Amino acid sequence: MIQPVSPLFLIDALRLQDTAGQTAAPAAPASAPGQAPPASNPLVSMAMPLVLCAVVFYFLVLGPERKQRKKRDEMLKNVAKGDKVMTTGGLYASVVAVQDDVITLAIADGVRARFSRSAIQTVLVDEPEGAKATEKDAERAIAKR
Numbered sequence: 001m002i003q004p005v006s007p008l009f010l011i012d013a014l015r016l017q018d019t020a021g022q023t024a025a026p027a028a029p030a031s032a033p034g035q036a037p038p039a040s041n042p043l044v045s046m047a048m049p050l051v052l053c054a055v056v057f058y059f060l061v062l063g064p065e066r067k068q069r070k071k072r073d074e075m076l077k078n079v080a081k082g083d084k085v086m087t088t089g090g091l092y093a094s095v096v097a098v099q100d101d102v103i104t105l106a107i108a109d110g111v112r113a114r115f116s117r118s119a120i121q122t123v124l125v126d127e128p129e130g131a132k133a134t135e136k137d138a139e140r141a142i143a144k145r
Contacts, residue, residue: 084124
């Protein structure tokens with residue numbers, strides 16, 4: 001007597017037969033002698049955006065900041081007696097004496113203070129007399145209104 005076969009058993013047998021009949025996946029076609037094989041390393045594809053971000057960061061942030069620092073260092077190096085300056089605290093004064101890293105500033109008549117050279121924020125440029133006159137004329141015109 002023949003025993004009935006479960007349909008699930010037949011499905012499993014067919015799957016085993018299909019996988020046994022299949023051979024390994026065919027190898028990738030050999031590249032031509034002049035061609036490089038395609039890059040398969042995922043680190044290369046992930047590193048490119050990081051390198052691009054670093055380059056953009058350098059040109060947008062670090063480069064201009066370095067130029068400003070050089071310009072400020074040059075300005076501080078050229079501070080001389082008689083220059084009008086503004087300190088980092090916002091104090092306006094005239095340079096009375098310059099030593100190595102110490103600058104003596106005249107804040108008012110008879111008031112002198114010693115500051116570090118790095119405490120100078122800007123050296124003020126004197127305005128020409130014509131510019132002062134036109135500024136006063138503009139202020140008077142506004143006051144008349």
